[in-house]
Amino acid sequence: MSYAYYQLPNGRVASLEEDCDFPPLARALKEPNGLIAIGGDLSAKRLLSAYQHGIFPWYSEGEPVMWWSPSPRMVLFPDELKISNSLKKTLKKQPFEVRFNTDFRAVMAACSNTPRLDKNNNPAGTWISPEMIEAYCELNRLGYAISMESWLDNQLVGGCYGIKIGRMFYGESMFHHVTDASKVAFVHLVKYLQTQxxxxxxxxxxxPLLASFGGREIERDQFMQHLKLLTRS
Structure with missing residues (x-):
């Protein structure tokens, strides 16, 4: 398949048309790390295809959709989950009511209001636009996107969400309004995924947060080996 390209200072990036597939991962840029395509839409079909090819969207509101497959890739093997002693104490106290997938839209909306930092730790605004919220709520309706939520006095105070395809889970974002609320939700999410x-x-x-939970980096080729096996399951 042939592609139209954007010419960037560090290389060329495929320009996706409405019916265009993603280019091979070998064409992803090294700088910025993993940028592989620009454009296209956030239809359920394209998003599911992206995740199954090790690609995810990440861009700021007002920009065209940008698609990424960085290397190395941060991952967490569920059986390698680490829980700090302080968090174990919080979990034992059970301060929150933890709910599964009861208000996905509210979790995304709260995550969209959580400040994002760029690679230099400078404020970079939100990457969860209204368009993205609608797209992922559609994936939730189709059964692919799920959330884990921490509630306190019937108020949503923390949570996380992501995409599950087969035996593969793609974490997207988390938020908290109360100390440890997102961490508690994340631990419950990992334990749920273990049962699946x-x-x-x-x-x-x-x-640093993901590393504290036992996350580690692996190269893209290794990531794709796991992904191809697990998405078929």
């Missing part, structure tokens, strides 16, 4: 025999959680980018 999920073999790998894609965390996308390295963060």
């Amino acid at each position: 025999n999920v073999g790998l959680i894609d965390c996308q980018m390295k963060t």
Whole structure:
């Protein structure tokens, strides 16, 4: 298949048309790390195809859709989950009512209001636009997108969400309004995924929080080997 391209300072990136497939991962740029395509839409068909090819959308409101497949890739093997002693104490106290997938839209909306930092730790605005919320709520309706939520006094105070395809889970974002609310939701999510025999959680980018939970980086080729096996299951 032939592609039209955007010419960027560090290389060329495929320009996706409405019916255009993603280019091979070998064409992803090294700088910025993993940028592989620009354009297209956020239809359920395209999003599911992207995730199954190790690609995810990440862009700011007002920009065209940008598609990424970075290397190395931050992942968490569910059986390698680490829980700090302080978090274990919180979990034992059970301060929150933890609910599964009861208000997916509210979780996304709260995540969209959580400040994002760029690679230099500068404020970068939200990447969860209204368009993205609608697209992922459609995936939730179709049974692919799920949320884990922490509630306190019947108020949503923390949570996380992502996409499950087969035995593969793609983590997207989390938020908290109360200390440890998102961490509690994340631990419950991982334990739920363990019951579903999920073999790998894609965390996308390295963060200190994910590393504290046992996340680690692997190269793209290794990530894709796991992904191809687990999405078929």
